[in-house]
Amino acid sequence: MSACVPTRTPEEGPSGPGRPDTASRSREPHHPPPGGGRRFRIAGADLSASISVFLIALPLSLGIALATGAPLQAGLVAAAVGGIVVGRLGGSPLQVSGPAAGLTVVTAELIQHYGWRTTCAITVLAGLCQMGLAALRVARSALAVSPAIVHGMLAGIGATIALAQLHIVLGGTPQSSAVDNIRGLPAQLDDVHPSALYASALTVAVLLLWPRIPGRPGKIIRKVPAALAAVAFATALTVLAGLSLPRVDLPSWSSHALPALPEGPTLGLLAAVLTITLVGSVESLLSAVAVDKLVAARKTPDVRIPRARLDRELAGQGAANVVSGALGGLPITGVAVRSAANVAAGAVSRHSAMLHGLWVAVAALLLVSVLDLIPLAALAALVMVVGIQMVSITHMRTVRRNREMLVYAATLGAVVVTGVLEGVVIGIAVAVIVALHRLTRTRITLEFHEGVHRVRVRGQLTFLAVPRLSRMLGQVPHDAQCVVELDGSFMDHAAYEALHDWQTAHAAQGGSVEFTGRAGARISEPASETHGCCRPWTPWRNHHCEDRPQQPETHHLASGLSSFQRNTAPLVRDELARLAREGQRPSQLFLTCADSRLVTSMITASGPGDLFTVRNVGNLVPAPGKESGDDSVAAAIEYAVDVLGVDSITICGHSGCGAMQALLSGPAGGARTPLGRWLRHGQPSLERMRSKHRPWARISGRLPTDAVEQLCLTNVVQQLEHLRHHESVARRLAEGTLQLHGMYFHVGEAQAYLLASSDEHEIDEVFDRVRPAPSSLHKSRA
8 A cells, every 4th residue: 555645735845954745746846946955956847938938028029129119139138138137136036027018108209309329328227216216115105006097008008009010010100109190090001011011911810810729739839929920920921922021130239239328408318217217117016916916826837936025026127127228228127928928838936037038148149040031010010919909908897897987098098199107197197186076076965754864975074075064964953863874985084073073962962863874784883893702704603793683584594695795795796707707617626515514615715616516415426337316426527527627626524424423323224215325325435444454544643533533534535436436537537637635624623634645546544634824924024
């Protein structure tokens, strides 16, 4: 029988000094060595991910350089420096940095006004400013900018890029501003160059169709990035067809332009440095936060990646801009497209971004003759599509749902018409005006119905609304019964004092006052409603505070549903809407007992769409071929494995299982009741436990406390053996695409145990304790 393998969480670290345990090696084959290790080792996942990111970065870097009007080599310099410098010094391990579309418009304006060499100097100064901001530890303050402003800024930049590149796609030359490009578009449409249009159309077609290639061949082909495939097809077409059109022209590195001392008005140069600093910093930090979310949602590889350290990331971006500007490269930011590709490709450390920068440098030095074949129209079409994608419909829906569409539209239009910095300032101004309008827009009404005066307050209660509130409250008779209905999420101190003083005076004159919410629920003083017995999980229990008024006429289920609709539904509505659109894609089948004390979502920390759950009495899996009269379990297994394509199946038993107690106390032949017939599928577990040829199951290094616990543990092992004999499960196990897990939950201890097994055919009956991960709050305090 195979040896027991302890189950460890990634936080437990190695089992010996400098030597990971067996379980860690099996689950984390690409985990990088600890930071204190002396040997420099590159994981295979990082190597493959770096190649994928390089293939995306190469054409995009050239296209962004073309869009800004900078030397094409400047894009390659920025990509290489961004990968190597930020990859080494940045605070987000899996973020990839380089020339980004978000700075294209700004850089193009600087080149037009000050020239390329002065723009390089501005980039150096902006990098120094970023390093200074990082030293002041203000990185998180950049996240305080309204998402509507950020999305509007990116959409405005995307629209400006698309308008400029459309002229190159049609075979012309873009104008200096978005407004001029719009005005010149009719004339450009009358003078279309067919060769440029053919190359651009092919590029766009490949970009859009490449991710949609179906079948197994498509899965293999899609490993080549769509951007690289589009540019490669367009290049091959123009070369084979002998089309005459402008192409990439990389000059000799010996004539590469380096920065010069800034020349121009001081205020203009300061504004330019400020614009590069702010736009680049905000985009990089937002991208780092987005990468954290992508890493957290990633299921494979199962490697713990530290969260981004934003101040360090800002310092790394600043250092990279200093180096890039000094070497004649474009400004650098974190790039969401390349970072997402890096995460999706399975990168496990910062080595991936560094290697991608190295590959770009090698290509810039050794592949000049190949790069010179690329038509400029293909690069323009590529960047145009990127610009169009920056105007995200998803962002618009989110902004509209949060009633920020005016801020979004104002920022977008201002960026297109006036420029990035001016557009952001206008967007901030509009956001402030909207916020002030919402704070001051408070409706206060007074009604009299059935002897009760009802004062309704709609909106936020601030000091600005206190005069109107006091005037309305003054109309309530002194000895009257009054209900004040508050519908708002904010009340400042001035409004609170006004309400409190009036309540005291009204009660002293013989009147009564009750405060309620919009739904009619009574609002009392905080001290009178706080009880030590109430906890956040009380909705899961049959629990009521002793002095809370009971409502026997209200159905308990209806009360729970009402609480869900009021408190939980607004938080999960977006996620459930997404699942409704996309369908369920659970990662595992979770088969457990019907016992009411097992809350699967709670003990597995899972949410909607994560688990495909089957519950029955005793968590039993009838062996295939048995005439049980109930195929529901087998049908669920077949559906989960063959249709949903789950990655794993878990069978979970628990302490104090009533089904196991019934097996121990019942007659050997079973009863004639439905429960007795069902429990016949647990007889193999009982026979396994009583067998003298099998060792007893052990739990965390000890023997079970009694026969019931022994049978509960043995039953999990036996049901796993039944599961292996199901046809669909056996096939997936043979392919190596399915994993089986045994689990035992001790209800009284609130402790989970996992079955340890290292052999495909035999199961070692040892359950190991699942240890809690260290608290991030505890770490930060330590």
